[in-house]
Amino acid sequence: MPGTNGRGSTVVYINARIVDPASATDLKGALVTEGGIIRDFGPALFKDAPPFDCEIVDCEGKVLAPGLVDMRVQLREPGEEHKETIATAADAASAGGVTAMVCMPNTDPVIDDVSGVEFIARRAREVRGTKVFCYAAATQGLEGKELAEMGLLAEMGALGFTDGPRAVGEAQVMRRVLSYSRAFDALILQHPEEPTLAKGGAMNEGETSMRLGLPGIPAMAEVMMIERDLRLVELTGARFHIMHVSTADGIDAIRRAKKRGLPVTCDTAPPYFTLTEIDIGEYRTFCKISPPLRTERDRDAVVAGLADGTIDAITSDHAPQDQETKRVPFAQAENGVVGLETLLPLALALHHKGKLSLVEVLKKLTSAPAAILRLPFGRIAKGAPADLVLFDPDRPWIVDAKRFRSKSKNSPFDEMPVMGKVLRTVVAGRTLYDAQAA
Amino acid sequence: MSPIVRPGFPVPPAPAVPFRHRHLLGIEGLAAAEITEILDIAEQYVELNRRGGAKSALLRGRTMVNLFFESSTRTRTSFELAGKRLGADVINMSSDGSSVKKGETLLDTAITLNAMHVDVLVVRHPESGAVKLLSDKVNCVVMNGGDGQHEHPTQALLDALTIRRRKGRLQGLVVTICGDVLHSRVARSNIHLLNTMGARVRVVAPPTLLPGAIERMGVEAHSDMRKGLAGADIVMMLRLQNERMQGRYVPSTREYFRFFGLDYDKLGAAKPDALIMHPGPMNRGVEIDSEVADDFGRSVIQEQVEMGVAVRMACLDILTRALRSNAPAIEVTN
Numbered sequence: 001m002p003g004t005n006g007r008g009s010t011v012v013y014i015n016a017r018i019v020d021p022a023s024a025t026d027l028k029g030a031l032v033t034e035g036g037i038i039r040d041f042g043p044a045l046f047k048d049a050p051p052f053d054c055e056i057v058d059c060e061g062k063v064l065a066p067g068l069v070d071m072r073v074q075l076r077e078p079g080e081e082h083k084e085t086i087a088t089a090a091d092a093a094s095a096g097g098v099t100a101m102v103c104m105p106n107t108d109p110v111i112d113d114v115s116g117v118e119f120i121a122r123r124a125r126e127v128r129g130t131k132v133f134c135y136a137a138a139t140q141g142l143e144g145k146e147l148a149e150m151g152l153l154a155e156m157g158a159l160g161f162t163d164g165p166r167a168v169g170e171a172q173v174m175r176r177v178l179s180y181s182r183a184f185d186a187l188i189l190q191h192p193e194e195p196t197l198a199k200g201g202a203m204n205e206g207e208t209s210m211r212l213g214l215p216g217i218p219a220m221a222e223v224m225m226i227e228r229d230l231r232l233v234e235l236t237g238a239r240f241h242i243m244h245v246s247t248a249d250g251i252d253a254i255r256r257a258k259k260r261g262l263p264v265t266c267d268t269a270p271p272y273f274t275l276t277e278i279d280i281g282e283y284r285t286f287c288k289i290s291p292p293l294r295t296e297r298d299r300d301a302v303v304a305g306l307a308d309g310t311i312d313a314i315t316s317d318h319a320p321q322d323q324e325t326k327r328v329p330f331a332q333a334e335n336g337v338v339g340l341e342t343l344l345p346l347a348l349a350l351h352h353k354g355k356l357s358l359v360e361v362l363k364k365l366t367s368a369p370a371a372i373l374r375l376p377f378g379r380i381a382k383g384a385p386a387d388l389v390l391f392d393p394d395r396p397w398i399v400d401a402k403r404f405r406s407k408s409k410n411s412p413f414d415e416m417p418v419m420g421k422v423l424r425t426v427v428a429g430r431t432l433y434d435a436q437a438a
Numbered sequence: 439m440s441p442i443v444r445p446g447f448p449v450p451p452a453p454a455v456p457f458r459h460r461h462l463l464g465i466e467g468l469a470a471a472e473i474t475e476i477l478d479i480a481e482q483y484v485e486l487n488r489r490g491g492a493k494s495a496l497l498r499g500r501t502m503v504n505l506f507f508e509s510s511t512r513t514r515t516s517f518e519l520a521g522k523r524l525g526a527d528v529i530n531m532s533s534d535g536s537s538v539k540k541g542e543t544l545l546d547t548a549i550t551l552n553a554m555h556v557d558v559l560v561v562r563h564p565e566s567g568a569v570k571l572l573s574d575k576v577n578c579v580v581m582n583g584g585d586g587q588h589e590h591p592t593q594a595l596l597d598a599l600t601i602r603r604r605k606g607r608l609q610g611l612v613v614t615i616c617g618d619v620l621h622s623r624v625a626r627s628n629i630h631l632l633n634t635m636g637a638r639v640r641v642v643a644p645p646t647l648l649p650g651a652i653e654r655m656g657v658e659a660h661s662d663m664r665k666g667l668a669g670a671d672i673v674m675m676l677r678l679q680n681e682r683m684q685g686r687y688v689p690s691t692r693e694y695f696r697f698f699g700l701d702y703d704k705l706g707a708a709k710p711d712a713l714i715m716h717p718g719p720m721n722r723g724v725e726i727d728s729e730v731a732d733d734f735g736r737s738v739i740q741e742q743v744e745m746g747v748a749v750r751m752a753c754l755d756i757l758t759r760a761l762r763s764n765a766p767a768i769e770v771t772n
Contacts, residue, residue, distance in 0.1 A: 205650065205651075206650070206651050207654040207655075209649075210626075210649040210650075210651050210654070211466065211626070212566055212567065213566035213567075213587035213589070214566050214588075216649075282567070283567030327545055327571075328544065328571075329544070329565030329566070329567050329571060329586075330565070330566065330567045331565055331566065331586070332565060
């Protein structure tokens with residue numbers, strides 16, 4: 001029964017294929033959780049003596065992995081609760097196998113003071129679902145001018161600092177953000193887009209934007225922002241993370257920076273390795289995202305960047321939007337795709353297409369983002385938090401946005417056949433989602 | 439049997455390739471045969487219009503709504519005349535209000551129109567794709583009267599008709615389109631049409647007013663007007679929007695006219711019998727010299743306006759075919 005096993009109770013997962021990307025483990029065996037932690041696991045566990053006096057979950061040979069750690073979601077609470085709330089997003093997250101997620105500060109009001117961080121923490125405790133963390137604003141009001149109180153905010157639990165969907169445009173401000181963050185060894189995350197070059201743009205600039213008569217955002221807006229910031233990181237030595245990279249040349253710049261030994265990481269999201277600007281077709285606003293969908297060459301480069309390790313993590317980039325902001329002419333539509341409930345199958349497509357191994361895909365969804373965030377999640381180890389996902393990597397199903405638990409249904413993946421289904425999601429030892437019960 | 443109202447002039451034989459589209463949203467996607475069909479039918483309407491006093495009853499009892507979210511006199515009037523000459527009841531709805539500009543009421547508008555049982559809807563909207571969005575939601579035939587920087591199909595068709603009547607063909611002609619190609623729906627529709635019909639298209643503009651990928655549309659791009667005009671059969675000027683000048687895309691009107699305005703000097707590079715076209719309204723002394731614009735022998739700017747009505751009648755005729763054949767015959771009430 002989902003949710004009934006309280007603190008201190010013991011659950012045994014038998015007949016599991018236990019995959020832990022952090023330790024490159026892939027074994028058949030059993031796993032025991034006690035309360036909120038993993039007590040033990042291994043191939044020999046319960047081989048001779050079956051467990052008794054505890055809840056038993058038969059995994060039927062399916063994959064038992066660390067729960068997904070989603071580095072970037074927009075939860076819309078506070079301020080836009082008609083699009084999503086922390087409760088509905090947590091519900092969607094558990095259906096998607098996500099056991100920890102970090103939300104962006106672009107709420108209303110902006111999370112740029114201590115009370116904002118406190119609010120998210122309190123709501124997360126009340127919801128008692130997927131673990132919710134937050135980033136705080138890098139600059140006050142996301143205005144790109146004055147530094148936010150990074151020290152105090154970090155103390156309250158902000159996992160990093162970012163101006164969310166806006167880039168810190170001014171080089172001098174960005175330099176100070178990066179420089180100041182070193183006092184607290186804080187992570188700075190940047191939306192890689194040169195704002196003055198991207199201004200007014202609705203989609204990737206190129207043949208398609210020309211044909212559709214839509215103002216374009218050149219790929220160069222991303223590339224030059226990445227290159228500028230990498231130089232500033234060189235100058236300041238800050239811990240720096242580039243969010244949702246989408247361009248071949250941007251990825252190349254990061255690849256070279258990593259070779260030079262700069263402390264940078266980056267991520268991407270399923271739309272960037274699944275879709276291209278062509279999918280916009282005749283003004284499909286569900287394909288309007290920021291950064292915009294790019295070309296096939298860029299999509300290929302994202303896949304290659306994931307495969308060679310240049311791109312560290314995959315995030316859902318969950319960005320709920322309601323009908324009123326999407327069913328309008330393309331240029332006026334808001335950006336964003338809901339992603340929590342399609343994150344795993346879309347990422348698994350990389351494995352099914354032979355681009356990455358199952359372990360590599362899982363690593364980018366679990367231990368890699370956890371390491372960037374310095375969270376103790378994303379691994380299966382004795383004493384580690386019992387945040388788990390049980391899924392069948394090969395089960396085919398068809399995405400049905402109507403059935404999403406997320407309040408918003410803005411998914412370009414609706415009706416798409418995918419492979420890989422979440423069967424059970426466990427957070428701190430409690431089952432939050434059970435596909436059979438759902 | 440109820441008597442069926444027939445048009446007052448001979449109907450051309452059914453074409454070999456039936457027109458495959460429910461709406462006219464753009465030129466992209468139209469086949470050469472479909473474009474030819476529209477032009478052929480339009481020729482007959484030119485005759486009808488010139489006869490004067492003649493009015494067809496083809497669309498009697500049908501309602502046509504001109505829904506203009508962007509100010510327009512010429513296009514709206516042209517559509518209105520086209521509808522009225524075919525016997526339709528034409529209603530003009532204009533909304534320039536800021537709430538509409540935001541697009542918030544676009545789908546509400548669609549719901550309203552559906553409830554009113556409109557037969558044909560002509561839409562002009564400042565946003566690319568807005569007409570397509572509306573066409574997905576309404577039950578009637580939709581004609582694009584210009585959407586953002588995307589397409590303005592009837593303009594390209596009337597331009598084609600004007601050229602064909604003067605030159606006898608479209609295939610093989612060198613057509614040079616000059617001006618703000620970046621922001622022009624007229625340019626896009628014309629490029630699609632002329633390429634489909636086998637003309638050779640060149641564009642001339644300062645690089646700030648040319649899309650970077652313009653050559654992917656199958657055109658030759660120039661920033662030297664004389665080179666672009668060399669040997670051209672047709673010179674098609676585009677309007678330079680005032681708000682695009684003043685240093686944002688070009689430094690000044692004066693400089694623009696010096697290098698990209700059409701005067702007799704630059705026109706000398708084109709063929710001696712090259713036609714001069716402009717979709718209007720013109721900025722005399724900005725993109726075109728007044729003398730050139732009024733050159734009786736070469737400027738066909740007025741003729742374009744005349745062809746506009748005929749082409750729009752032809753489009754209405756073709757797009758309402760299904761409507762007319764599926765619907766019960768209309769009774770003549772007197």
